[in-house]
Amino acid sequence: MIVPDISQNAVAVADHYDELDPIYRWVWGDHVHHGLWATGRETPGEAVEALVDTVGDRLELLPGQACIDIGCGYGSTARRLAVTRAVRVTGFTLSAEQARYAAAHPVPSVDIQVRDWLDNGLADASADAAWSIESSEHMVDKPRFFAEAHRVLSPGGRFVICAWLAETDANGWKVRHLLEPICREGRLPSLGTREDYEAMATAAGFTVTGYEDVSRRVARTWPICARRLVKALFVDRETRRVAFGARNRNSFLSIPRMILAYRIGAMRYGIFTLSKAGEDGR
Template identity: 85%
Template sequence: MIVPNISQDAVAVADHYDDLDPVYRRVWGDHVHHGLWATGREAAAEAVEALVDKVGDRLRLMPGEACVDIGCGYGSTARQLAVTRGVRVTGFTISAEQADYAAAHPVPGVDIRLRDWLVNGLPDASVDAAWAIESSEHMVDKPRFFDEAHRVLLPGGRFVVCAWLAGTDARGWKVRHLLEPICREGRLPSMGTREEYEAMAMAAGFTVEGYEDVSRRVARTWTVCARRLVKALLVDRETRRLALGARNRIFILSIPRLILAYRTGAMRYGIFTLTKARENGAPHGPGTPTQPEPA
């Protein structure tokens, strides 16, 4: 597990997103996550929606199901899946700015709550499916992140996690100059490997049904962000004021680090498909192997 040399907590995470809120939306939009490219010719907006569709497919969502979006950002994923799949979604964010934006863009069947997932207050065995798109990285207690998901899911429930991951063999300069600063500048309390995530998921009681490394298909996100940000800083006085005046402006330095981290393999992007055992079944134990799926 990669841990930053300055510890990060939920307060720092919330401040990061509240502070950078106008910059994120100006530069990237209201989906605060990577895009997923199939051909490389898709627009960024199409790519971010493609990642959401991938999650919906992995979850095998059915109309009327109750779902949870863990770390829901502006609620865009929740709204998209509520509209396209006919599900009901409860989303959790610790950013007041994100919660306010979501409240100003309501969709039937979507309830966005300003609350920490680790103390979510949902009843046991109350939802059919859950997802976490790039929010597990911000969890101070990752084992509890998985424990809470397992607790609130019904038997047979599905859970998909899209995560920034440290390369299994990342060492030396890749950690010192890429992964540790990315964690520190991006307010990530830690960054785990694929193996660490699977171990935590299975310890919580999940079966790991699948894993897909889509690093090559999402890495384009950061070159698009870099190009847009540079252009905005040069030509848009308001974006320049917001970005350079932000308390968390150091995150700008992470953009070239992220580009290099993907290109060197120091960082990976993985999609985990997990299930909670049915009442008459048993979850896999820690020794159960899983096979990677083609990207």
């Protein structure tokens, strides 16, 4: 597990997303996560929705199920799956700005809450399925992140995690100049490997039923973000004001680091499918 030299907490994560909100929506769009390319001909918007649909497929969602979106951002993933899979979704975000945007784009079967997942207040076995798309990285206590998901899910429930991961056995300059700074600049309390995640999931009681490394299929997200940011800095005064005056402005340094980290394999992107044992123990 890679830990930054400056500790990060939930307050820092919330401040990061609240302050940089207008830039995030310009650069990342409503979903605030990677796109997933299959042919390479998809638009960025199509690729982003492809990742959401992949999560829905792995969860094997059924109409009427109660679902949890852990780290829901602007609620776009929750809204898409609520509409396309006819499920009910409760989303959790630390960002008041993200929740405000979600409230302005309501869907009846989606409820967005400003609350830390590690203190979610949900009843035991109250959800049929859960997902976390690029939010586990922001969790201060990752074992508890898994434990809470296991507690909240009903027997037989599924949990899909899309996560930034460190290369197994990464060391030396890859850690010093890429992975550790990415944690610090991106407000990540820690960055795990595939092995770390599978060990924590198993310790929480989950069975790992699937894993896919899709690093090559998501990596083009970062050059797209870089181009969008440069364009925004040239044409939008508000972007310049926020970018150059923000407390969190060092976050933009992570964009070239991410491009390089994916290119050399220091950063990986994995999709985990986990399951909680059913009432029969299977």
